[in-house]
Amino acid sequence: MNLTKAWDILKENGFKETSKRQQILELFSKDDRYLTARDLLDVMQKDYPSMSYDTVYRNLATFVSLGILEETELSGERHFRMHCESDQHHHHFICMDCGKIKEIPVCPMDMLGAALPAYEIDNHKFEIYGKCPECK
Structure with a gap:
């Protein structure tokens, strides 16, 4: 999924564009791997020193519920990635x-x-x- 489509989905569902959401989505759009909340927090705390796990998880849950992110569990920890753009089942x-x-x-x-x-x-x-x- 690209950033434009992700923002369209968020706006259609009443979510405002914030700098934190923007940075989270950009991190996912630049990386094709699954990322953890810790991966995001490590990067984001440089710009937002008071950023908490709660803020990260709240945004991740929103993105998953709207179909922007996919989630899986690896080694007992939740991992996330941008939803595939492929129209083919895989x-x-x-x-x-x-x-x-x-x-x-x-x-x-x-x-x-x-x-x-x-x-x-x-x-x-x-x-x-x-x-x-x-x-x-």
Whole structure:
């Protein structure tokens, strides 16, 4: 997702443009990795020394609820990244060392449907974790 689309979504939902929100979104738009609240706070406290985890998490929760950010849990900690722009359904490989992401264009649900014939599936999430070729 690009910054213009993110701001359009925020404004459509009654959120004002603030310098803190702007900086958070810029950090995500410049980095294709999953980031933690700590990653954001470390950068943002240089400009906003009194910035708290509460402010960061409140904004992250808003961005996730509006579909601007995606969230996952890695090693017991929540990580976030800008929502994919791809219109095609896909999943991700996530490098546990550098955090880089690679899209996986296939979906395992295509193979699982026959195993769940009487079930109604509303949603699913599939991620693969490991090391990318550069970190291996």
